[in-house]
Amino acid sequence: MRWLLTLFNSKQNADRALQPSDQPHAQLLCVVNAAYLAMKIGAELSYSKRKRNQLFFQVIRHEQDQLKKHEEPVVAAAAHMLEWCEKGEDLPEKISQYKEKERVIRAMQAVYFNHKEKLFPERACIKKHVKRNQQDIWYVYRDVLAAATQNKLMLIEVDEVECFKEGAVLIEGRIGERSDISKIRNQTRQRLEARQFSKSAIMSILLVLSEAMTNVFKHASHGKVMIVEKDESLHLIVEDSGTGFPLEQLPKATLYSGYSTQDSMGQGFTVMLKIASFVHLHTSEKGSTIVISFDQPERTGVSTNLNTETVAQVWSV
Structure with missing residues (x-):
């Protein structure tokens, strides 16, 4: 972090318009940390190097308590992440619940999982200590699955599911018979066509929706579906009343293509994961909920990694 303070001081000497801060040294370090974190989030959002540098110097002109209300979402996000860290909060959980556009939340998640040892070393040590004492391997599996999928697959807790239900509800229905799958799929197609989604986007969305609904019959007797549009994202929420996935089977059940047991997804x-922008999973002995999300779905196309046999299997339902 010393190089950031050196950069800050050199900028002061070169540009007298930037006056030295009256904040204590500790608070100044917090502001610099926030600026650096904002730059990292900006990088995940494809901000140019020039814009990231401008962002840095914008942040260090402010006091710490002003940053959470900053008009730039990236700055406010960085300030909140640092505050959660200082309070010992579970950052992935807090990020998932954060009220901001999906692309910003994804950038926050990426920064945390890719740089947590460097940006949040104190929190990493605390978390390891908590895990050892509580033997809470759920956090371990969550972090492993996120890292293995480059943050495309995230385990979430039950209260986090509700965050994805906020927005405009396009479709809501129950799954009790196999005929309900085609019924909901047709309703979804009609709604998406009416909203002028592209044909490739509709095909992608219906493909994963069909797969998720089919899994309801594999793991439970019934379930329900909700499709929610919020900001620039579309969330497919499929819940079942099964017995859930054992934690020790989650890596194989979710990541191994073709791995199939009564408790796996085949x-x-x-x-x-190949088609959607990201997937969230909550699972317990009371059932499972899958949230399949598409960012800017009108631009989404079917992945070329999918073979025709896989597509045919899904659409034969």
């Missing part, structure tokens, strides 16, 4: 998750 090719389901591999299809979802």
Whole structure:
């Protein structure tokens, strides 16, 4: 972090318009940390180097308590992440619940999982200590699955599911018979066509929706579906009343193509991860909920990694 303070001081000497801060040194370090974190989030959002540098110097002109209300979403996000870290909060959970556009939340998640040892070393040590004491391997599996899928697959807790239900509800229905799959699929197609989604986007969305609904019959007797549009994202929420996935089977059940048991998804998750922007999973002995999300779905196309046999299997339902 010393190089950031050196950069800050050199900028002060070169540009007298930037006056030295009256903040204590500790608070100044917090502001610099926030600026650096904002740059990292900006990089995940494809901000140009020039824009990221401008962002840095915008942040260090402010006091720490002003940053959470900053008009730039990236700055406010960085300030909140640092505050959660200081309070010992579970950052992935807090990020998932954060009220901001999906692309910003994804950038926050990426920064945390890709740089947590460097940006949040104190939090990493605390978390490891908590895990050892509580033997809570759920956090381990969550981090492993996120890292293995480059943050495309995230385990979430039950209260986090509700965050994805906020927005405009396009479709809501129950799954009790196999005929309900085609019924909901046709309703979804009609709604998406009416909203002028592209044909490739509709095909992608219906493909993963069909796979998720089919899995309801594999793991439970019934379930329900909700499709929600929020900001620039579309969320397919499929819930079932099964017995859930044992934690020790989650890596194989979700990541191994063709791995199939009564408690696995077969090719389901591999299809979802190849097509969707990201997937969230909550699972317990009371049932499972899959949230399949598409960013800017009107631009989404079917992945070329999918073979025709897989597509045919899904659409034969």
